[in-house]
Structures are given as structure tokens and as C-alpha cells.
Amino acid sequence: MNQPETKPKMEFSENVTRRHLSGKVWRVLFLFSTFFGILALATLLLNIINQSSGYVIYKAKVDPVTLAVDGVPLKSQTKEQLMSVLQDNLSKGAYNKIDRDQPFAEQSRDDTYDLVITRIVKYEVETSWKLWDSLTKRGEIMQTAQTEYPNDLLRFNVWINPDFLRRPQSSDPVVAGVRTALLGSLWVIGITILVAFPLGVMAAIYLEEYAADNRLNRIIQTNINNLAGVPSIIYGILGLAIFVRTLEPFTSGTLFGITDPTTANGRTIMSAGLTLALLVLPLIIINAQEAIRAVPGSLRNASYGLGATKWQTVWSHVLPNAVPGILTGTILAISRALGETAPLVVIGASTVIFFDPENAFSKFTTLPIQIYQWTSRPQDEFRFLAAAAIIVLLALLLSLNATAVFLRNRFSRRY
């Protein structure tokens, strides 16, 4: 060994305190970032909750008390009693028109009740308060109700309630519900899952396990990664061109003998589901690839070392160990599809639709579209409805994520 000619000065500044200090500064920054995120989330949630319930003053055109039949109040009447109320209070022509449009024989008791409320009682919202005001200024509200609206009904209304989930969309905020949009969302997302999940997982298996590492496959891989970042409206335009226009005979259902005049133009659940499937396909592929890649090489070696073929290795060892990751990734991708609005607007989701979707070739609306439509209305009540619909959407997303966690825990339990 050569001895260096000059030995460097062996002096160190005592800086332990300073090093600890810089660590503390960073820690405060991290804490602040976390706090900021939680604050933003809390503000959002509180704002939604604030709008989702509160005092409302209803003005009834006909006081429901006067509609009691044989002393039975309106709320607990049977369907037949409600029908007689309708018959007594509507003109014969109006009554028959209802029977033609929505035959009474097919209506449930609740449908008939809703008809009585919308056609006869005709509640109108006079004024309304948000939850915070309702709680803090209760006395004031009571007084306003007594002095300014002495004949009207003051009620604490929780906008998100079973009736809200049960009722179809309506132009009357008092009876408007979210059922149409909820069913539309479920139908669309169902088709998205059916198409995107198998295609995505199979593509991921091919890319990870079979594709050779050559230029073509690298280009494909890069493009898939880039597709995951393409704005969703672009997918909407793509869907409009391919599914709504080009494949119209298929997406409108005429190929299958469905000729509903209202579902012309291929602006159907099928088009929407397929478009969203295209949208989430890259996400599912990438997530599934990650999950497959995370399966340890030692496991593959063990399998190959026993003389297993590639397919036996993939099927018996790689896939079972990748399932939790694949499912988690898929459900996160589906959650994204559930919240998408822009592509569906382009596809032509109906903003106002009063009937439930009957099959995959029906007209439809979805929760985000419904929320968008309600928030753009001038009346306060629709904004409350939008808040309630947002809660429904969030609940749906949370339950999807809970499913992801459940599946992950279930499948990663290794004996």
C-alpha cells in the first residue's frame, strides 16, 4: 500500500443538533401536508353533508289532511284508497291519461302515493335552510315559519332518504329521486366490468409472460402506459365515433330485434359501458401487470424446476399470487369509471329521463351526470338533491373499495 504523502486534517464540526433540527423542519412540513389534505377532504365532506339535510317550508296546494279517506290519513292509505283520491280530485280525462301512460295495475302502492303528491297535493318548496343554519338558528327559523308562512308545513328534511333512492328522476324537486341514475350507473359499470376485466387481465398476462422483449412490444407497452393518461373526453369522442355511430346497429340493439324508438342513434347503455371499458382498459392492464410482476421469481423457478410448462406455472402459481393485486387494481379502475362524466356527455347520456333502463340498449343517465344536471339548476332544492346524490355516489365508491379490501384480504390469506 502506498502511504499518502499528506494526511488530511481530521477535524469535524459538531453538528448533531443542527442535523436533528433539519429533520424536525422536514417533519413539520410533512405533517402540514397531511393536515392540508385532511382539511380539504373534511371541507368537502362537511359541505356535502351541510347541504344534504335541513329545514324546509313546504306549501301544499291541497292540504293532505283534507284528503283523508274514512279517517285514514293519506300516508297510511292503501293503493285502492289512493286511487280513489286521485279519481275524486282529478278530471276524468287526466285520470285516464295517467292510466294510459302508467297503468295503475302495474303501479306499486308507492308509485300511486307519489302520483297523489305530485298531481293533487303539489307540495312546493317555499324556502329552505342548510343543515348548519337549521341547527344553529332553529329558533329564528321557527319564528319565520310562524310569522311569514303560518299555513305552510315546516319540516326537517333529510334529502337523502329511502324515498330518494326509490324514486325516479323528476322535474319536481319534492319527489325527485335518484333511482334512474343509480340503475343507469350500475348497468353501465356492469358492462364495463364484463368487457374490461377479462380483456385487461388477459392482455396483462400476455404482455408479462409471453411477449418477447423486442421493439414492437416495447412500443405497445409504452402506448398502453400513455393511454392511461389520455383525457377521458377523448375516449368519449372515440366512443361516439365507434360505438354510437359506426356500430350503431349493435349498440342500439336493432341487431337483436330491439326496436325501441326512444333508443335510436346508439346512445345507449351499451355504448357507454364499452366506452368506459376502453377508458379503464389501460389502467387494468397496467395494474394487473404490476401484480403479475410482483410474484417472486423464486416461485416461478420452483415451478419450472419441477418440469412445469409455462402455462402450468402461470395458472397454478403466478395468477393465484397475483389475484389480490389484480382485483385491487381492477376495482380502483372501476371506481374511476363510475365517477366519469365527460365521456358520457359526449356519448349522449340523457340528462333528463324518467324511466328506468330496461336492458343494455336503453337510454340512460348516470349518477355523475345527474349530479351535474342538478347542480346546474337555479333552485336551491336541486342543489340539496345533488348533495344527496353525491353521498349516494360516494357510498357506492366506498363499498366498491371495501370490496377490494375484502377480496385482497381473502385471497392473500395463505393457509
Added chain:
Amino acid sequence: MAQPTNNEPDYILEAKNLDIFYGDFKAVTDVNMKIQRNKITAIIGPSGCGKSTLLRAFNRMNELVPGTHINGEIQFNGQNLYAPAVDPVEVRYRIGMVFQKPNPFPKSIYDNIAWGARIHGYIGNMDELVEYSLQQAALWDEVKDKLDQSGLALSGGQQQRLCIARALAVQPEVILMDEPASALDPIATLKIEELMQELKENYTIVIVTHNMQQAARASDYTAMMMLTDGESRSGTMIEYDETNIIFTRPSDKRTEDYVTGRFG
């Protein structure tokens, strides 16, 4: 299959002028070695000299790494393993492997053994095969009451013996062991070595090891590998002989330095 004559030793594997490449890089150069049936052959040498690469060439595991190829040939019972008509799946079925880190499947102990037999279409009594394989690997007594438990719940040494039992269950002729005891404590290591002595009655074992005592204790033949000098350093075999000769009077100075611990 070549039958042993009276005096001729019976060779099961033979590498002829074997070069192994990772892409353009030549990892192993010009190896010639004959491996005797029902013996334990150890491959020793410093890190990075291509021991494991050579071992994995014997059952074509190297091919799982893209870009790997060989020159020369490896004969198994007189047949070239790298002939175009030979299916690597078949090769790995006849020549099993045990890895450095115990790698049981995340399945039950029973399924760890049964899976390999099942994929090869085993038609006998699976319970008997599982018991027989575990007995051969000297693990039966320790696990016979918990066959439905995860293979991952066992200790490291037990896991490695489970991996050996798993390899035995498909009835290979040769078992390749890539530093099978390097992750184990001395007691578990000793068990593996004792097991190898029992297994050589029925199987041929080739083992790569860093542990000189292990090679000296457990093997019948020892091959010494070393990097070549010069620009492109590549692993090659510098000496191959009976183990007691390698460890007592090696003919190559580098082998002597290495086995006596004077190297590097």
C-alpha cells in the same frame, strides 16, 4: 440408457466444450466434465466464476433468462440435452433442482409435494407418494400431523427439505442443488448433508457450494472453477478430481490456494 460395464465408471451427465453466454457476455468457457451416476459432485470456486450458471445449464434453467445460449453440448445418458428436438420441460422433469433460498409454494405441505406429480400426470396413490417423498427427505416425522398447513410455516431447514421432497416426488434421475444450505444454520446444514448421503443411493447429486468443508465432507468428486485471467474474464474449470485429492494434493496451485484459504 448406457449400462455400466464392470470397470468403466457410469457417467450420467457429460459437458463437452461447453461455453455459456448471457447475451454477448461469455460467463463460462470451455468446460469439460463427466458426472458419475449415484455420486455427489461438488462445484466450488470464488463468487462470480459461473458455478451456478454451469449448474443451471444442466437442466436448461438458464434459458428462462432471455438472451442466454450455449456452445458445445451437454449429454444426459448419452443424449444431447440441447438437441433441437429436446423439450426443456422434459429435461427439467428428469433433472430436478433445489435452490439456494428455500422456495416452497404458498400451498399446503401436501400440495407442495403433490403438485409436481399431478402436473406430470401421476396416476398412483398420491397419499403414498407424498408420504414416501417426505420420508426420503427425512421430513415425514416432523410434518406428518400437519400436512394441510402451509409449507411457509416451516423452519428454514424444514422448508429446504420440503423443497428436496418436492423435487424427489417427480422421480428425477439427477438433483441439482444450488448452495442448498447457505441460508441455513449449521444443524440444518448437517441434516441436508446427511440426507444427501442417503439420496445418492438412488439419485445423482450435483451441488454448488461456497462452503469448503461442506464440499470436503459431503462430496465424492469436486470440480474447481475460477475466472480466467485477461481482458474478458470468464469462468472455467481448472481442476476436477476425486474430492480427497482436490483437498489433499491438488495439481493446480490456484486450487491449493483456494481450498487452504490462502486465496485473495
